[in-house]
Amino acid sequence: MRALVTGGAGFLGSHLCDLLLAKGYEVVCVDNLITGNTQNIAHIKSEKFSYINHDVTKPLYLEEKIDFLYHLASPASPIDYLELPIQTLKVGALGTHNMLGLAKEKRARFLLASTSEIYGDPLVNPQTEEYWGNVNPIGPRGVYDEAKRFAEAMTMAYHRYHKLDTRIVRIFNTFGTRMRLNDGRVVPNFIGQALRGEDLTVYGDGSQTRSFCYVSDEIEGIYRLMMSDYAMPVNIGNPEEHTILEFARIILRITGKSSKIAFKPLPVDDPKQRRPDITKARELLGWEPKVSLERGLKETIKYFKDVLSTVK
Ligand code: NAD
Ligand code: UDP
Numbered sequence: 001m002r003a004l005v006t007g008g009a010g011f012l013g014s015h016l017c018d019l020l021l022a023k024g025y026e027v028v029c030v031d032n033l034i035t036g037n038t039q040n041i042a043h044i045k046s047e048k049f050s051y052i053n054h055d056v057t058k059p060l061y062l063e064e065k066i067d068f069l070y071h072l073a074s075p076a077s078p079i080d081y082l083e084l085p086i087q088t089l090k091v092g093a094l095g096t097h098n099m100l101g102l103a104k105e106k107r108a109r110f111l112l113a114s115t116s117e118i119y120g121d122p123l124v125n126p127q128t129e130e131y132w133g134n135v136n137p138i139g140p141r142g143v144y145d146e147a148k149r150f151a152e153a154m155t156m157a158y159h160r161y162h163k164l165d166t167r168i169v170r171i172f173n174t175f176g177t178r179m180r181l182n183d184g185r186v187v188p189n190f191i192g193q194a195l196r197g198e199d200l201t202v203y204g205d206g207s208q209t210r211s212f213c214y215v216s217d218e219i220e221g222i223y224r225l226m227m228s229d230y231a232m233p234v235n236i237g238n239p240e241e242h243t244i245l246e247f248a249r250i251i252l253r254i255t256g257k258s259s260k261i262a263f264k265p266l267p268v269d270d271p272k273q274r275r276p277d278i279t280k281a282r283e284l285l286g287w288e289p290k291v292s293l294e295r296g297l298k299e300t301i302k303y304f305k306d307v308l309s310t311v312k
Contacts, residue, residue, distance in 0.1 A: 002026040002065060004108070006056050006099055007072035009036035011178050012113070012171070015219045016070060021046050023223075028066070030054050034087060035075050040178050056095040057087075059102075066106040068226060071099045072113040074148075078141065078267065079184030085143040092147025093154075100158045100166075111167040111226045112155045114233060116274055117145045118170065125209075126241075126275040129170065129233045139269040152233065159231055167225050172237025172276045176215030176296060177303040181311075187212065190248055191297075191304045194255040204266030206245025211275045213238035214296030217289040224285040237276035238289040254297050 003020050007013040008029030013036070020027045026048040029041060032055040041051060054060055056073050074091045075081040081088040096112065103110035119127045120135030135145045158164040175187035182188070193200050213236070221236035242250070248261055281287045 001067045002028065003068040003070060004028045004030060004066045005070045005072060006030045006095070007036065007074065007113070009033060009038055009040050009051070010072065010076070011040070011176075011180070012174065012215065012218065013072045014040035014178055015176070015215050016072065016222065017041060017044065017049065019219050019223055021049060028052065028062075028064070030056060030060065031073065032056070034084065035077070035080050035180075035183070037180075056098055057090040059098050062102070062106075066102070066108040069099060069103045069106070069108045069110045070113070070222070070226065071096060071111065074113070075144070077183040077185045081144040082140055088143045089147045092144075092151045096151040096154050100154060100164065104158065104162055104164055109165040109167070109226065110155065110158070111169060111222070112151055113222070114148050114152050114168050114170045115144075116170055116172040116235070116237065116276065117141065118149050118152065119274075120145055121269060121271045122273060125273045126239060126277040127235065128277040129235055129280055136269050141269045166231055167228070168233040169222050169225050170233050170235045170276075171218060171222075172213060172235060172274065173210050174213045174215055174218040174237070176300055179300070181304060181307055186210070186244065186247065187300065188304065190251040191255065191301055192308070194251050194257040194259050195301070195304060195308055197257065197259060199260045199262035200248045200251065201264045202245055202248050202261050203264050203270065205263065206248065206261075207243050208266075208270060209241045209243050209273045209275065210247070211238050211241045212293055212296070213289055214291035214299075217291050221281060221285065221287045224287050228285055230284050234280050234284065235276040235278055236281055236287070237278065238293070239276055239278055240293060241275040250293070251297070254294065255301055
């Protein structure tokens with residue numbers, strides 16, 4: 001069996017390549033490195049692995065057969081997609097269209113990496129897959145939210161019109177090793193700040209909530225969804241919800257650091273609450289997160305300590 005992973009040199013994509021190789025798949029990783037890095041796949045020595053440097057907003061023609069296509073390519077951190085608004089819209093729209101076309105040509109099963117951001121600033125908590133969301137289409141985050149909403153619509157159109165075998169995973173905040181220290185997301189920001197002895201930058205009053213899933217749990221959920229026969233969207237995330245202020249204190253406790261908290265302005269349209277309802281994942285996939293926040297953070301802190309020691 002051969003799987004293609006777009007965004008395979010990114011944080012989640014590289015962990016997915018590892019899991020697929022461990023399960024015996026041949027893996028083709030496609031990435032243009034716009035936010036990814038070949039460092040994330042440098043450890044892979046398997047002959048079953050290949051890497052193609054390609055921008056998926058352009059069509060991709062391959063000789064070889066593909067059985068499963070995981071489409072993860074897209075900037076994912078708010079800082080990245082605010083800096084790369086057009087590329088973000090293009091990879092969600094043109095990139096998804098091209099990869100659906102490739103899956104159709106190869107008769108491959110297709111999985112779209114969607115996001116909890118399609119719920120926008122949600123008015124219901126926790127979010128079930130039936131909730132349509134509360135998105136500002138013209139705000140700065142709209143480039144990501146609307147690209148992913150378009151990508152979901154396009155995936156369902158290929159499913160309904162072309163009878164393509166498709167899956168949609170709505171990924172909630174995931175963290176772990178191989179995140180970029182400077183990608184701007186809250187986990188690398190707070191850990192990096194704590195380890196460097198700097199103030200932790202809490203945006204707004206820190207009362208907004210998020211729910212953090214460790215990367216190994218997320219990847220297992222994505223794989224199980226691909227293996228299932230369910231074509232409608234499924235939330236994969238950890239339902240344990242924390243305010244960002246609580247989260248800052250957790251990071252200080254686990255790192256054993258005594259940095260202060262510095263309150264900074266809240267970014268425009270920053271969602272006030274986010275927590276997945278994972279009933280579908282539990283019932284359809286027999287999936288739920290196994291790694292506690294504490295254990296996941298300890299692994300991640302260890303990783304960032306190593307990164308910081310090589311930067312110095
Ligand atoms: P990441 O930035 O580490 O990885 C994204 C990868 O896609 C990078 O390697 C980047 O170079 C590549 N890419 C972007 N545009 C491309 C293009 N046009 N052609 C080829 N490659 C391209 O981010 P991540 O956190 O690993 O996110 C992976 C996917 O998961 C994204 O689709 C993201 O929207 C989704 N997601 C992630 C999270 C999370 O918490 N990590 C949450 C929700 C959704
Ligand atoms: N955040 C914060 N300080 C930071 C980075 C982020 O308070 O240094 C907040 C951000 O405003 C949001 C939450 O942490 O409410 C999660 O932000 P992240 O960028 O990780 O992802 P999001 O869930 O917003 O996509």
